[in-house]
Amino acid sequence: MGEDQLSAEAGSPIESRSIGGCGSDMANRATPFLESHWYVAAWAGEIGTTPLARTILDRRIVLYRDAAGVVAALADRCPHRSYPLSRGEVKGDRIVCGYHGIEFGRDGRCALVPSTGNAPGALRVRAYPVVEQGPFVWIWMGDPAAPRHDRLVDQPWFTEPGWAHVTGYFPMRAHYLGLHENLMDLSHFPFLHGVAVGKPEHATARPKVTVEGNVVRSVVEHRDVTVMPAYGRRAGFAGPVDRVSESVVPTPAIHLGKVVMREASGRGEAHVRYIVHCPTPETEHSTHYFWAMARSHFIDDEDIDAEMRALGEKAFREDKAALEAIEELVVAERDPAFRERLIASDEAGVQLLRALARMEREDRADAVAVGA
Known part of the structure; x- marks a missing residue:
């Protein structure tokens, strides 16, 4: 044998x-970690309007709920100066970086740079698909444009x-x-x-x-x-x-x-x-x-x-x-x-x-x- x-x-x-x-x-x-799957990111009750930092598959992620109570998951790193977004705050539907006040929507797109008054399209963070299922919040760690809901x-x-x-x-x-x-x-x-x-x-x-x-x-x-x-x-x-x-x-x-x-x-x-x-x-x-x-x-x-x-x-x-x-x-x-x-x-x-x-x-x- x-x-x-x-x-x-x-x-x-x-x-x-x-x-x-x-x-x-x-x-x-x-x-290697199997990325193209859904993983439990948190219990539903853990996530609120205070940013929650969590490392998943060696990636730092921030989780929060927007004004409608919908869960968002973003890379926990501001693209401007690498400040952790989890150290910022949630304002309405946006998460605000605690370093320079740059605001991002749940889709990861920049919504406002306070010092310039605009929102550059190139300034964005990765957004992760999430699904809330009973007490679980699942996060898709594969290609964000192609989540496999059959998994x-x-x-x-x-x-x-x-x-x-x-x-x-x-x-x-x-x-x-x-x-x-x-x-x-x-x-x-x-x-x-x-x-x-x-x-x-x-x-x-x-x-x-x-x-x-x-x-x-x-x-x-x-x-x-x-x-x-x-x-x-x-x-x-x-x-x-x-x-x-x-x-x-x-x-x-x-x-x-x-x-x-x-x-x-x-x-x-x-x-x-x-x-x-x-x-x-x-x-x-x-x-x-x-x-x-x-x-x-x-x-x-x-x-x-x-x-x-x-x-x-x-x-x-x-x-x-x-x-x-x-x-x-x-x-x-x-x-x-x-x-x-x-x-x-x-x-x-x-x-x-x-x-x-x-x-x-x-x-x-x-x-x-x-x-x-």
Whole structure:
């Protein structure tokens, strides 16, 4: 079996993979950010008439709402003297640079230079397409003249009535690919998160992994799972439940999780919960980690809201700490000869990294074709 090839034999080791070298069929630290996609820039509630600075894919961006409440996203750099526009203010539909008072519209065009009284057409900043979707504000990081709205994932459980949801955010000092791999690997649940999420025997459950185009899907069933107390009481669960977890990654910017729980007897109603993770790369060594959970049962129960939020914050904070520890070690020991040894339970993560590598190559080829 060659390097970077996944073994089909259960439990047998995969050869190895490079963490950051070129020439692999899997995305790694050497893979450029995938720009032609929508990424979560912020929670909708974060953005107001005070400019918000955020770095996304190594680009500094300023976000704000105009007088009509519409979100705008511009490069956070005045073209006159490179002053950060996020240090200015919003006046009506315009953002005003705090250095010389130059005003820009949400389309990035200069609207006024106070010292001259005119608005030179050449004085403009890059404007990024944005879409507000429920609690999320998505930003298109590719060609601003050609946003691919077909790459924006529909999420009715966050935009339609009949759902309750909780949200959270962590700034994470780690590469975003590590988070994607972590989320595709449920075998770490009992060891990193404890019995609240999984039992040791759950680590042996083998997921069914499928790939359609560049969309990777992993489904695994865990039996005899502890359920959250408040939710268990409302649902009438007499004890542990069976849990089917589905993970789908359609783009590099979103990881869709779906959990279906029902009584271990197999009787009773299925209870569905969506767990959505949105890793937005900040820099090579840092990530904006947005997460949200949605449910269609007991949507007015604040105790269940609090329980879901506490469980999410605990588990995802533990993931964050583990990934930051890995990042610290990888950066400190820059050994180009080191190759990670993989095992068969890494199948979903390996298939995802291969899909992301294909996406990057395809997007690069598309850009070349457009420029030809």
